Amino acid sequence: MDILHRVGVKSSVDEVYKALATRDGLAGWWTRDTQGESRVGEVVKFRFSADGKHLGGFDMKVLELQPSQRVAWQVVDGPAEWIDTQVSFELRQDGDYSILLFKHQGWSEPAEFMHHCSTKWATFLMSLKSLVETGKGAPSPDDVRIGDWH
Amino acid sequence: MDILHRVGVKSSVDEVYKALATRDGLAGWWTRDTQGESRVGEVVKFRFSADGKHLGGFDMKVLELQPSQRVAWQVVDGPAEWIDTQVSFELRQDGDYSILLFKHQGWSEPAEFMHHCSTKWATFLMSLKSLVETGKGAPSPDDVRIGDWH
Numbered sequence: 001m002d003i004l005h006r007v008g009v010k011s012s013v014d015e016v017y018k019a020l021a022t023r024d025g026l027a028g029w030w031t032r033d034t035q036g037e038s039r040v041g042e043v044v045k046f047r048f049s050a051d052g053k054h055l056g057g058f059d060m061k062v063l064e065l066q067p068s069q070r071v072a073w074q075v076v077d078g079p080a081e082w083i084d085t086q087v088s089f090e091l092r093q094d095g096d097y098s099i100l101l102f103k104h105q106g107w108s109e110p111a112e113f114m115h116h117c118s119t120k121w122a123t124f125l126m127s128l129k130s131l132v133e134t135g136k137g138a139p140s141p142d143d144v145r146i147g148d149w150h
Numbered sequence: 151m152d153i154l155h156r157v158g159v160k161s162s163v164d165e166v167y168k169a170l171a172t173r174d175g176l177a178g179w180w181t182r183d184t185q186g187e188s189r190v191g192e193v194v195k196f197r198f199s200a201d202g203k204h205l206g207g208f209d210m211k212v213l214e215l216q217p218s219q220r221v222a223w224q225v226v227d228g229p230a231e232w233i234d235t236q237v238s239f240e241l242r243q244d245g246d247y248s249i250l251l252f253k254h255q256g257w258s259e260p261a262e263f264m265h266h267c268s269t270k271w272a273t274f275l276m277s278l279k280s281l282v283e284t285g286k287g288a289p290s291p292d293d294v295r296i297g298d299w300h
Contacts, residue, residue, distance in 0.1 A: 003154075005272075006265035008297020097298040101265055115156035115251055122155075122272030126296065146276065147158020148247040 003104040003118045007125050008097040011132045013068040016098045019132055020071045020089050029128040029137035031057070040065055043076060048140040050150050055140075058082060081113055098132075100125070116149050153254040153268045157275045158247040161282045163218040166248045169282055170221045170239050179278040179287035181207070190215055193226060198290040200300050205290075208232060231263055248282075250275070266299050 009016050019025035023044065027034040033047040040062050047057035059077035063086070064070055072088040085106040092099050102125060107114050123144040131137030138144055159166050169175035173194065177184040183197040190212050197207035210223035213236070222238040235256040242249050252275060257264050273294040281287030288294055 002151075002260065003268070004260055004265040005269040006262060006297065006299075007269055008299065094298060099297070101262065110152065110154055112156060112251065115154040118153070118268065119155040119157055119272045119275065122269045123276070125269065126273070126294070129296070144276070146279070147156065147249070148244060149156075149158065 001107040001110055001114065003102075003107070003114065003121055005102040005122055005125050007100050007102075007129050008094070009100060009129045009132050010096055011098055013091045013093045013098045015132050016091055016100060016128070017068045017071070019128055020091075021065050021067075025131075027139060029131040029139050030124055031140035031143075033057070033140070038062055038065070044073075048143075048150075050141055050145075055150065060087065064088075079113070081107065081111060100128075113149075116147070119146050151257040151260055151264065153252075153257070153264065153271055155252040155272055155275050157250050157252075157279050158244070159250060159279045159282050160246055161248055163241045163243045163248040165282050166241055166250060166278070167218045167221070169278055170241075171215050171217075175281075177289060179281040179289050180274055181290035181293075183207070183290070188212055188215070194223075198293075198300075200291055200295075205300065210237065214238075229263070231257065231261060250278075263299075266297070269296050 019029060021038055023034050023038055031046050031048050036042060036044040038044055042062055044060050048055040058075055060073035061076045063074055064072035068091060070090050075082045075085050088103045090101040123146060127138040169179060171188055173184050173188055181196050181198050186192060186194040188194055192212055194210050198205040208225055209227035211226045213224055214220055214222035218241060220240050225232045225235050238253045240251040273296060277288040
């Protein structure tokens with residue numbers, strides 16, 4: 001079972017790729033607390049917080065970094081439901097837009113947490129779009145709140 | 151293949167149910183151009199536009215209306231990929247929050263359009279949350295633009 005999303009970012013694919021493939025880029029739309037180096041084979045650690053409290057996070061092993069085309073990660077630590085799932089971002093230019101296809105693949109069941117993560121990914125991808133188009137994203141801890149699970 | 155989402159709305163489930171089960175409610179967060187009666191067996195027509203242009207829409211046959219619990223529709227007209235898919239909204243109260251589980255089930259393949267609809271549903275569910283919590287949603291034609299496909 002997979003979470004799928006698509007956004008169109010009014011920019012070059014190079015700019016979107018930078019937001020996906022570098023620590024500074026990732027810190028600008030997903031979570032400010034991003035640690036590690038975004039290099040194939042390395043692990044990048046994403047940590048989240050809200051109201052001054054730590055909420056945990058995800059460790060992603062970088063599987064692919066194809067400039068301006070594709071970024072893929074494997075989840076190596078985090079919530080049980082996320083372990084060994086894969087996250088990928090595919091890019092292509094289409095006129096004024098960079099088309100971003102997002103996939104979070106390999107969920108073992110459609111639990112309530114998967115529903116939550118699907119919606120939350122959408123708001124983070126809108127944060128990425130905003131970062132690239134306007135210079136300002138909404139990374140954790142300033143992320144959009146979608147409910148009681150933050 | 152299914153699109154899944156979860157939002158928590160700070161309100162009673164009765165208020166969220168109203169936004170899902172009545173024409174006025176639906177017009178407040180999905181599209182202002184909502185026609186027909188929301189009654190089991192009837193068809194509700196949702197039409198979308200942007201920049202003064204009609205973008206088409208969806209005709210939904212109402213399958214279930216369980217007060218404060220569940221609303222379900224079957225798509226009877228619209229884009230080919232949507233025909234015969236089912237959309238459902240499940241509600242439950244959890245403390246201060248109404249938990250809404252959303253499912254759009256029965257997609258035949260994970261086409262790019264499904265990715266787009268997944269993200270777009272998320273932004274519309276955030277519009278629903280905003281409508282119920284603040285009185286103001288972002289229905290079409292004032293909906294959040296997520297890319298070149300609107």
